[in-house]
Amino acid sequence: MQSVQGDFTCPSDYPGATCECLSILPVPEMKWDWCANEGGRCACETHMRFGATGTNDMYVSGYFDANPDVVKWVQKPIVGDVGMTACSAGSFEGGIDPFPGQVL
Numbered sequence: 001m002q003s004v005q006g007d008f009t010c011p012s013d014y015p016g017a018t019c020e021c022l023s024i025l026p027v028p029e030m031k032w033d034w035c036a037n038e039g040g041r042c043a044c045e046t047h048m049r050f051g052a053t054g055t056n057d058m059y060v061s062g063y064f065d066a067n068p069d070v071v072k073w074v075q076k077p078i079v080g081d082v083g084m085t086a087c088s089a090g091s092f093e094g095g096i097d098p099f100p101g102q103v104l
Contacts, residue, residue, distance in 0.1 A: 016037060
């Protein structure tokens with residue numbers, strides 16, 4: 001995947017929020033590919049999402065059950081102005097933070 005930094009692969013253990021771009025594959029397959037870390041810019045022409053899956057401790061501790069406002073991901077279609085989109089909650093409708101009050 002290409003980002004403003006050129007060809008770069010996000011490490012699988014990156015602890016923060018990221019953006020991902022929906023890759024269109026032969027029907028019915030589609031998958032999300034990393035395109036930027038929070039604060040970067042994402043070159044996406046399909047759908048983009050922002051957030052994180054959370055940490056293992058969040059699943060084990062019941063964090064998601066105790067915090068129903070956590071949605072993990074927000075997404076939007078990329079239409080019209082295709083280009084480098086900021087990887088931040090502010091780039092999505094309503095500026096919804098998928099992990100309010102958390103720095104991942």
